Amino acid sequence: MQLEEEVEDKFELNISITNPEKVGDGMNAYMAYKVSTQTTLPMFRSKTFTVRRRFSDFLGLYEKLSDKHTLNGYIVPPPPEKSIMGMTKVKVGKEDNSSAEFVERRRAALERYLQRVVFHPSLLQDPDVREFLERDDVSSACVCALSGAGFLKMINRATDSLSKMTIKMNESDVWFEEKLQEVEAEDQQLRKLHIMVDSLVGHRKELSVNTGGFAKSVAMLGSSEDNTALSRALSQLAEVEDKMEQLHQEQAASDSFCFAELLADYIRLLGSVRASFDQRMKTWQRWQDAQNMLQKKRETEAKLLWANKPDKLQQAKDDITEWEAKVTQYERDFDRVSATVRKEVLRFEKEKARDFKKQIIKYLESLLQSQQQLIKYWEAFLPEAKAIA
Amino acid sequence: MGSIAAQLFSGLSRDIKSGSSLGSVNVDLQTDATLQVDISDALSERDKVKFTVHTKSTLPNFKQNEFSVVRQHEEFIWLHDSFVENEEYAGYIIPPAPPRPDFDASREKLQKLGEGEGSMTKEEFTKMKQELEAEYLAIFKKTVAMHEVFLCRVAAHPVLRKDMNFHVFLEYNQDLSVRGKNKREKMEDFFKNVVKSADGVLVAGVKDVDDFFEHEKTFLLEYHNRVKDASSKSDRMIRSHKSKSPHCLIISTCLGKFFLKVSELFEKTRKIEARVAADEDLKLADLLKYYLRESQAAKDLLYRRGRALVDYENANKALDKARAKNKDVLQAETSQQVCCQKFEKISESAKQELIDFKTRRVAAFRKNLVELAELELKHAKGNLQLLQSCVGVLKGDT
Numbered sequence: 001m002q003l004e005e006e007v008e009d010k011f012e013l014n015i016s017i018t019n020p021e022k023v024g025d026g027m028n029a030y031m032a033y034k035v036s037t038q039t040t041l042p043m044f045r046s047k048t049f050t051v052r053r054r055f056s057d058f059l060g061l062y063e064k065l066s067d068k069h070t071l072n073g074y075i076v077p078p079p080p081e082k083s084i085m086g087m088t089k090v091k092v093g094k095e096d097n098s099s100a101e102f103v104e105r106r107r108a109a110l111e112r113y114l115q116r117v118v119f120h121p122s123l124l125q126d127p128d129v130r131e132f133l134e135r136d137d138v139s140s141a142c143v144c145a146l147s148g149a150g151f152l153k154m155i156n157r158a159t160d161s162l163s164k165m166t167i168k169m170n171e172s173d174v175w176f177e178e179k180l181q182e183v184e185a186e187d188q189q190l191r192k193l194h195i196m197v198d199s200l201v202g203h204r205k206e207l208s209v210n211t212g213g214f215a216k217s218v219a220m221l222g223s224s225e226d227n228t229a230l231s232r233a234l235s236q237l238a239e240v241e242d243k244m245e246q247l248h249q250e251q252a253a254s255d256s257f258c259f260a261e262l263l264a265d266y267i268r269l270l271g272s273v274r275a276s277f278d279q280r281m282k283t284w285q286r287w288q289d290a291q292n293m294l295q296k297k298r299e300t301e302a303k304l305l306w307a308n309k310p311d312k313l314q315q316a317k318d319d320i321t322e323w324e325a326k327v328t329q330y331e332r333d334f335d336r337v338s339a340t341v342r343k344e345v346l347r348f349e350k351e352k353a354r355d356f357k358k359q360i361i362k363y364l365e366s367l368l369q370s371q372q373q374l375i376k377y378w379e380a381f382l383p384e385a386k387a388i389a
Numbered sequence: 390m391g392s393i394a395a396q397l398f399s400g401l402s403r404d405i406k407s408g409s410s411l412g413s414v415n416v417d418l419q420t421d422a423t424l425q426v427d428i429s430d431a432l433s434e435r436d437k438v439k440f441t442v443h444t445k446s447t448l449p450n451f452k453q454n455e456f457s458v459v460r461q462h463e464e465f466i467w468l469h470d471s472f473v474e475n476e477e478y479a480g481y482i483i484p485p486a487p488p489r490p491d492f493d494a495s496r497e498k499l500q501k502l503g504e505g506e507g508s509m510t511k512e513e514f515t516k517m518k519q520e521l522e523a524e525y526l527a528i529f530k531k532t533v534a535m536h537e538v539f540l541c542r543v544a545a546h547p548v549l550r551k552d553m554n555f556h557v558f559l560e561y562n563q564d565l566s567v568r569g570k571n572k573r574e575k576m577e578d579f580f581k582n583v584v585k586s587a588d589g590v591l592v593a594g595v596k597d598v599d600d601f602f603e604h605e606k607t608f609l610l611e612y613h614n615r616v617k618d619a620s621s622k623s624d625r626m627i628r629s630h631k632s633k634s635p636h637c638l639i640i641s642t643c644l645g646k647f648f649l650k651v652s653e654l655f656e657k658t659r660k661i662e663a664r665v666a667a668d669e670d671l672k673l674a675d676l677l678k679y680y681l682r683e684s685q686a687a688k689d690l691l692y693r694r695g696r697a698l699v700d701y702e703n704a705n706k707a708l709d710k711a712r713a714k715n716k717d718v719l720q721a722e723t724s725q726q727v728c729c730q731k732f733e734k735i736s737e738s739a740k741q742e743l744i745d746f747k748t749r750r751v752a753a754f755r756k757n758l759v760e761l762a763e764l765e766l767k768h769a770k771g772n773l774q775l776l777q778s779c780v781g782v783l784k785g786d787t
Contacts, residue, residue, distance in 0.1 A: 203632055204633065210629045213625065214623050220619070221618075224612050226608055230754055230755070237758065356648070364651075364654070364780050367776055371772045372773060374769045381762050386759055388755035
């Protein structure tokens with residue numbers, strides 16, 4: 001832990017993703033994003049640099065990292081989801097609010113994704129990451145766009161980790177069992193919370209629309225009121241309600257961008273956490289299988305001794321040596337992966353707590369601002385209401 | 390019905406008169422010692438509400454100085470209809486009848502909650518039940534206030550307060566045996582309304598001799614329509630405001646697992662939001678609804694006067710014809726005089742009624758808009774403080 005904190009202080013690495021631009025036309029069109037890095041780390045060629053990447057490049061990066069590191073028990077951050085609906089609208093050139101919102105949402109999600117990747121001390125060292133950030137010309141060989149086969153592999157990997165592992169493990173360390181249960185419970189809670197926040201956003205939008213309708217109606221009422229002071233007060237009320245409509249709209253956006261997106265990120269991340277636990281189980285299984293195999297080989301040797309077949313005996317002895325080595329190796333692997341998973345989970349929890357805290361503070365501050373606006377509007381209205389005679 | 394609903398409905402009586410919504414529409418009504426009426430208690434039973442009407446009076450017409458009777462909604466309607474049908478009161482704005490107590494929506498929600506009990510945690514269930522019970526209580530208080538306002542308006546009116554039926558309503562401690570209208574009577578009412586609205590159009594088309602009334606007619610027509618629109622839009626807005634609440638409730642219980650302080654914050658701000666919606670309901674929606682009904686009553690007055698004017702003009706024409714033919718002149722003269730008297734009587738009181746209506750309306754809007762603004766500010770400041778302290782705490786502990 002000490003070393004990590006020192007590393008945190010020592011280096012600076014800021015990543016931002018900006019300027020989404022549509023490249024091409026029709027169904028082959030895609031969005032290109034500007035990925036800008038600013039760093040003091042010596043391993044990069046310069047202090048600031050920019051490249052252009054498209055969504056499938058990010059997916060390709062994930063695929064590579066996952067291939068290399070998941071089997072060692074690392075929690076590899078998952079990229080944002082592919083969205084056929086969202087992208088189709090953009091491709092077709094629908095210039096409306098929902099497609100602009102989609103692009104912005106994706107941009108922000110990609111930014112968070114990259115930031116998580118580089119914040120991971122081991123992943124940062126991976127040359128693929130460096131290449132992704134630095135390399136100017138992106139030939140399809142280096143950062144491969146997600147091919148059909150690659151996509152399928154990713155799906156399988158995902159379903160693999162999500163399906164209930166049928167491996168029944170003799171858990172010697174109860175920490176892992178408890179942690180896994182915690183992760184699963186948290187996953188459920190986050191999903192429930194996400195659904196609720198989504199529906200809250202919907203309701204706020206509805207409230208916004210209805211407030212707007214009411215504002216117009218009050219304005220009409222004010223204009224037909226023949227008492228001048230009351231008429232003016234009513235039109236002021238209409239203005240206040242109009243501003244409220246705006247406020248509710250902004251609030252809904254904040255609910256969505258600050259809160260809902262955070263939850264969605266962590267639901268996906270928990271999937272990666274589960275994957276690392278599954279990976280640990282796989283290495284355990286491999287060790288067990290090796291032990292069983294060793295046992296069989298020893299039985300074979302014993303049988304051969306009894307049947308007195310000296311020529312096959314050497315083979316049997318060789319087999320035993322081979323499998324003894326494997327057992328030792330796989331046991332070491334299992335211990336190593338277990339240690340990695342444990343370290344990763346603790347790191348993940350720390351990062352999650354910090355992330356949530358930061359986002360929630362940001363969200364609450366936006367709510368705070370709303371209330372301050374509200375107070376301003378009503379304070380301006382009060383004297384108008386009192387002036388009615 | 391589910392057990393929760395049952396235990397709520399049996400014997401839910403209104404608690405002490407807290408600053409109830411009575412204030413919202415009851416303005417400028419002098420508290421006159423000679424006749425004071427209020428609803429001191431109310432009981433909600435399965436499908437009806439029983440109001441205890443309490444009267445304090447120094448008038449000689451009553452046997453005692455203070456007394457109470459129990460009345461149901463139908464009896465209020467009977468009283469209102471008796472005013473409308475009384476020719477003597479044609480020149481007055483008849484205070485609008487209180488709306489029927491309607492707990493259907495609330496009941497349905499409680500029932501749904503009961504059915505869904507298994508699918509939520511005990512904590513969520515208890516919280517939602519409390520919410521719905523509070524909602525039910527709010528509706529109950531509102532209906533009591535509406536009935537009370539009606540009685541107070543009658544008691545404050547210089548002519549209507551002397552009405553015989555009103556006194557019977559207040560004093561007679563037996564059931565008035567007012568049955569609801571049967572099917573045939575309801576059909577009659579329906580046709581009467583159709584005829585009346587058709588007639589209303591005809592009558593409205595006749596230009597009035599008096600500028601004041603002509604102006605009032607135009608004004609009221611437009612105003613009434615716009616109030617109707619504003620009323621329905623405000624209802625819709627407030628419904629959306631209220632429907633956010635259950636979501637926030639579940640969010641706060643979920644958050645509890647992660648951030649205790651944030652969850653508490655959500656719970657507190659949710660309660661404040663609920664109060665905002667309730668206050669908007671009282672100060673805005675109820676106000677608009679009430680003036681929707683009163684502006685209709687004012688329109689009805691204008692209609693009656695317009696009708697009387699048309700009758701008068703027709704009687705004049707008939708008289709001229711009769712004199713020309715020299716046939717049934719006396720009959721025509723009498724008829725013309727009757728129409729003239731009726732028209733003048735209505736015109737005289739109508740003018741004052743309409744001026745009073747305006748004064749009342751302006752005062753009521755002023756009171757409610759000021760109170761609305763003050764309450765919105767109070768709640769926003771409350772929310773702000775909660776948010777600030779929570780953010781402070783979160784930022785404080787690293």
